Amino acid sequence: MLDVAIKKQFGANGHAGFALDAAFAANQGITVLFGASxxxxxTTLRSIAGMVTPDAGRISLGGxxxxxxxxxxxxxxxxxxxxxxxxxxxxxxxxxxAENVVYGAKAQNERARRQHAAEMLKLVGVxxxxxxxxxQLSGGEQQRVALARALASxxxxxxxxxxxxxxxxxTRSRLLDEMVxxxxxxxxxxIYVTHSxxxxxxxxxxxxxxxxGRVVQQGKPIEVFNAPVNVPAARVVGTENILAGRVASHQxxxxxxVVDLGKCQIVIPRSQLPEGSRVTLGIxxxxxxxxxxxxxxxSARNLLAxxxxxxxxxxxxxxxVANCGVDLKVRxxxxxxxxxxxAPGVPIFLLIKASSCHILP
Amino acid sequence: xIWSAFxxxxxxxxxxxxxxxxxxxxxAFLLARREFRAKEMLDSLVTLPMVLPPTVxxxxxxxxxxxxxxxxxxxxxxxxWTVAFTWEAAAIAAGVMALPLMVKSxxxxxxxxxxRYELVSFSLGxxxxxxxxRVTLPLASRGILAGVVLSFARALGEFGATLMLAGNIRGKTxxxxxxxxxxxxxxxxxxxxxxxxxxxxxxxxxxxxTNVLTRPPKAA
Numbered sequence: 001m002l003d004v005a006i007k008k009q010f011g012a013n014g015h016a017g018f019a020l021d022a023a024f025a026a027n028q029g030i031t032v033l034f035g036a037s038x039x040x041x042x043t044t045l046r047s048i049a050g051m052v053t054p055d056a057g058r059i060s061l062g063g064x065x066x067x068x069x070x071x072x073x074x075x076x077x078x079x080x081x082x083x084x085x086x087x088x089x090x091x092x093x094x095x096x097x098a099e100n101v102v103y104g105a106k107a108q109n110e111r112a113r114r115q116h117a118a119e120m121l122k123l124v125g126v127x128x129x130x131x132x133x134x135x136q137l138s139g140g141e142q143q144r145v146a147l148a149r150a151l152a153s154x155x156x157x158x159x160x161x162x163x164x165x166x167x168x169x170x171t172r173s174r175l176l177d178e179m180v181x182x183x184x185x186x187x188x189x190x191i192y193v194t195h196s197x198x199x200x201x202x203x204x205x206x207x208x209x210x211x212x213g214r215v216v217q218q219g220k221p222i223e224v225f226n227a228p229v230n231v232p233a234a235r236v237v238g239t240e241n242i243l244a245g246r247v248a249s250h251q252x253x254x255x256x257x258v259v260d261l262g263k264c265q266i267v268i269p270r271s272q273l274p275e276g277s278r279v280t281l282g283i284x285x286x287x288x289x290x291x292x293x294x295x296x297x298x299s300a301r302n303l304l305a306x307x308x309x310x311x312x313x314x315x316x317x318x319x320x321v322a323n324c325g326v327d328l329k330v331r332x333x334x335x336x337x338x339x340x341x342x343a344p345g346v347p348i349f350l351l352i353k354a355s356s357c358h359i360l361p
Numbered sequence: 362x363i364w365s366a367f368x369x370x371x372x373x374x375x376x377x378x379x380x381x382x383x384x385x386x387x388x389a390f391l392l393a394r395r396e397f398r399a400k401e402m403l404d405s406l407v408t409l410p411m412v413l414p415p416t417v418x419x420x421x422x423x424x425x426x427x428x429x430x431x432x433x434x435x436x437x438x439x440x441x442w443t444v445a446f447t448w449e450a451a452a453i454a455a456g457v458m459a460l461p462l463m464v465k466s467x468x469x470x471x472x473x474x475x476x477r478y479e480l481v482s483f484s485l486g487x488x489x490x491x492x493x494x495r496v497t498l499p500l501a502s503r504g505i506l507a508g509v510v511l512s513f514a515r516a517l518g519e520f521g522a523t524l525m526l527a528g529n530i531r532g533k534t535x536x537x538x539x540x541x542x543x544x545x546x547x548x549x550x551x552x553x554x555x556x557x558x559x560x561x562x563x564x565x566x567x568x569x570x571t572n573v574l575t576r577p578p579k580a581a
Binding site for chain 2 (some may be wrong): 049050051076077080081082083084086090091093094103104106143149150153
C-alpha cells in the first residue's frame with residue numbers, strides 16, 4: 001500500500017506559481033494518475049521516486065517511510081527500491097539490451113544477474129533482441145527493455161511516466177495488454193501516469209484524476225470518466241463518455257452492430273470487428289439528447305431509460321450524470337435543465353444516434 | 362640538444378596530460394553537476410590561464426610556488442626542495458596552461474548528457490560513484506577524450522609560463538619549444554627547423570585525432 005500526502009510550492013512570490021497538494025493511497029494492481037500536462041502528475045511520480053523533494057508531507061510504501069518532513073526522513077533514491085520507466089525509455093546507449101537489464105539486476109553474482117536479466121527480457125518478450133544496442137531497437141522494443149530493466153532491479157513499486165506516448169497506435173494497444181499481464185505475473189504495484197483516457201480505462205484498476213496539483217476524484221476508471229463528481233474533475237476527464245464492452249452481434253443489412261455493456265446495449269454503426277471482441281466505446285456528452293417522455297418514432301437508434309443522479313453547473317453549462325444501468329454524462333444548457341425540471345432522482349430518457357457512438361482505438 | 366629536448370618534452374607532457382585529465386574531469390563534474398556558491402569563481406580561476414599572457418600565468422606560479430612563494434615557502438621549509446628550475450616546474454606550467462581546455466571540453470560533454478540517465482541508474486540502486494564510472498563517464502567519453510588530446514597539444518606547445526617558472530636549462534627544463542627558441546637565437550637554423558617539423562607533425566596528428574573523436578557516431 002502506497003500512501004502519499006505531499007505539498008510542494010513552485011515559483012516564488014505567488015505569481016505564475018504552482019502548488020502541488022496531492023493526497024492519495026494506492027493498493028495492488030495498476031493505479032492510473034490521470035491529468036492534463038501541468039496538473040502535477042509527473043511531479044507526484046518523481047516525488048515518490050525521490051527525484052523531487054516535497055516541501056512537506058509523507059510518502060510511505062507498506063512499512064517503509066520514503067519521506068516524512070515531520071520526522072526529517074528523506075530516503076535516497078537508491079534505498080527506495082522504486083522502478084522508474086521514462087516516456088523516452090532512456091536505455092543506456094553504450095550498452096546492449098541485455099547489458100542494460102543486467103546493469104540494474106539484483107542477484108548474488110554476475111551469472112545470476114545475467115540469468116535474471118534473461119528471464120526479464122523473456123517476460124516482456126524481447127529476448128530475441130538481447131544483443132542489440134538501443135539505437136537498433138524499435139520504440140516498442142525499447143519500451144519493453146526499459147520495463148525489463150526496471151523489473152530486474154527487484155522494485156517494491158514500479159512508476160511509469162507516460163510510457164507509451166511515443167509508440168504507434170497498434171503497438172500501443174498490444175503493449176497495454178502486455179503491461180497488464182506483466183503486472184499480474186509480478187504482482188508489483190504499478191503507478192501509471194497518462195493523459196490518454198483510452199489507456200486509463202484499458203489498464204487502470206484505480207484512477208486518480210489530478211487537476212491543478214490536487215487529486216480531484218478517484219475510483220474505477222469507467223465510473224470516474226462517466227460520472228465526474230466535481231467541476232475540476234469533469235474538466236479533466238473531458239466530455240466523452242468512455243464505456244467498455246463487447247461486440248454482441250452484427251446486423252449488416254441494417255448497417256448496425258450491437259455492443260453489450262453488461263447492464264445495457266448500445267447500437268453503433270456497422271463494425272468490422274468479430275463478435276465477442278472487447279471494445280472501448282466513446283460517446284460525447286454533447287451528442288446525447290435528454291427527454292422527459294419516451295420518444296417513439298425517432299432516427300436515434302439508442303433510447304435508454306434512466307434517472308438523473310446529479311447535476312454539475314459550470315460557466316459553460318450543465319453536466320448531468322444519468323444512470324441507465326451504466327453512468328453517462330450529458331452536456332445540456334442551463335435552459336434545458338430548467339424547462340425539463342431536471343433534478344436528482346427524476347426519471348429521464350436518453351437518445352443517442354448510432355453514429356455518435358464510436359469505437360476508440 | 363634535439364634528443365634531450367624531445368625526451369624532456371615527452372616526460373613533461375605525459376605527466377601534465379595525465380594529471381590534467383583526471384583533475385580536469387573532476388573539476389568539470391563539480392562545475393556541471395553541483396551547485397555551490399563559489400562555482401563561477403572557480404570556473405573563472407580555472408579559465409584564467411587561457412586569456413592571460415602565459416608569462417603572467419608563469420609569474421603568478423612563481424609567486425605561488427617559488428622558494429619564497431605563498432605555498433612554496435612551506436614546501437621548502439618542510440622538504441628543502443623547491444620547484445623552480447626542475448622538470449616538475451615545466452610539467453606544472455604545462456598543466457596549468459592546459460587545464461582550461463580540459464575543463465571546458467569535459468564540462469560541455471558532461472552538461473550535454475541527459476541527467477535522467479543518472480536518475481535511472483540511481484533508481485536501479487547504483488551509488489553516485491558507480492553511476493559516474495559506468496554511465497556518466499562512458500556517455501561523456503568522446504568529449505573528455507577530445508579534451509585530453511587538446512590538453513596534450515597545449516602542454517606540448519607551452520613556452521611562456523614554462524620559461525618563467527622552470528627556466529631554460531638544457532637537459533633539465535628545456536622542452537622542444539624552448540630549444541627551438543635557443544637554436545634560432547644562436548643561429549642554428551637547421552636544428553630549429555627539425556624541431557619545428559616535429560611539433561608541426563604532432564600538432565596535425567592531434568587536430569586530426571580530435572576531429573575523429575568528436576565526430577558523432579555513425580547511425581547504426
